[in-house]
Amino acid sequence: MADDKVKTGTGLVGETARGVSRRVLLKSAAVLGATTVAAPYYVKRAFASSGELNILCWTDELPEPVLADFKDATGITVTKTPFSSNEEQINKMQATLGQGFDLCMPSFNRAKDFQFLEVLKPFDESKVDLSAYLPSLLKASSDLWTWDGLYHLPHVWGTEAMTWNNEANKLSYAESSYGLLWDPEYVGKVQMRTYSGLLGLGLWMDATGKLPTNRMLDSYKDEATMRKIYDELTAYAIEHKNQIRQFWDSTDSIQAGFRENGCTIGQTWDGPVKAMIKNGEPYTFMAAKEGALTWMDGFALSAAAQNVDEVYAFLSYIGKPEVAGKIATSSNYNAVIKGADDYVPAADKALFRSAYPENALDKLWWYPPAPAWFNSVRNQYAERFQAA
Structure with missing residues (x-):
């Protein structure tokens, strides 16, 4: 104990x-x-x-x-x-x-x-x-x-938020933002999951006034509103897709992205990265200032x-x-x-x-209950992003 x-x-x-x-x-x-x-x-x-x-x-x-x-x-x-x-x-x-x-x-x-x-x-x-x-x-x-x-x-x-390699990046909580994943400084070095990557992008665009969405909760209102928001998010993500080194889908792929595939920053689950840190590897997992998912x-x-x-x-x-x-x-x-x-x-x-x-704990972004139509539509946008 x-x-x-x-x-x-x-x-x-x-x-x-x-x-x-x-x-x-x-x-x-x-x-x-x-x-x-x-x-x-x-x-x-x-x-x-x-x-x-x-x-x-x-x-x-x-x-x-x-x-x-x-x-x-x-x-x-x-x-x-x-x-x-x-x-x-x-x-x-x-x-x-x-x-x-x-x-x-x-x-x-x-x-x-x-x-x-x-x-x-x-x-x-x-x-x-x-x-x-x-x-x-x-x-x-x-x-x-x-x-x-x-x-x-x-x-x-647990949460999904920001991870970076300490040897390649020196960042603070004030700098820990989903917007970093779209900064040209990190082109070709980013990993994320498709659908939660779009969510993180939305939280950053909301926080900066680029796409006001009530912290992305408006996307749960009705399908028309959700599509209007995700049309803009997906268009932006596709336009800047050269930022992405890999899309992850599991604990193993998160860890491989950093260890083997050249990623130095990403939006990931907390557990896989904490395991790497406890193994002595030079990484930080930190809530994004827009709120950890x-x-x-x-x-x-x-x-x-x-x-x-x-x-x-x-x-x-x-x-x-x-x-x-x-x-x-x-x-x-x-x-x-x-x-x-x-x-x-x-x-x-x-x-x-x-x-x-x-x-950061006051700003946690809890996934709300999804309407019946939401996940299938969200997955359509995620697949469009990945296939682009």
Whole structure:
């Protein structure tokens, strides 16, 4: 256990999600009516059944050491099927109607997609210790994922923002802007993801008055407004596409972009870069002054789940503060469980502080719930950008 009492994302999220709190977050644990789970009972039941658990998961959010410890504690073997985007996950669940998976890991703002697909079933809340979760993050799930029951439980949260090679760039928070990715100084040295790169471009153009969009929230109003905004963004991005060295789509491709493919700056997830920094590599991950793009991933129960006792044994296990702290440390994302911050090493806390200096935590840009039409239209613009 670290003795550094400075908080990281787990300790600060209730304070730093003020913007999203007004929309979807704040609710007390008492209102949620949490019932404490009897973990040993469910572990015992799991021993009596298959001893297997199949999870469709993000590539780096279930660290192998944690799964090995879980097997030692319960006898349950977790089999992971990795994916690198919500679209890939949705396609897999839709293709099999959930068969072959007990749990999947949707991002919290994709509730409408999964409700439409009808490939999930609600959790039995009497078998989950809801009081273990940070109330603001649990409510982010419960507000969007409750129809005939609760369909989503938080797992980790993180951001996408600015990364640069310290040997090639000397930058401060005042200079950390999505606009740098379009500066001729960095031509041919940039990596980004297509659709979130367009979002970052929009936040910069909004902040500079080039394209006022209410911090890009106007693009969620209606399809006509969204298309008007994205027509301009995509035209600008295509005109300046020589800035881009590569488009990334996963943890591995982010790291390869910097290590092997000549990128010196980019807009990336936090976890892959924090892993590089902890490995001694000369990189900085920092919130853009326009606001770090903030997401939260969680667990949902497949309608075709076969190993249900194992599911609840697993949720009980990762709901322990010491386990949640280990997940945060190993994955380099932020925990959602109360008390997990006490089990995060001082070095990781220092990384968190350097990633979110000054007022960066007050400016987090939480992905809002997307209207039914939004993601398919957004993907059309992303594909146009990539193919240009």
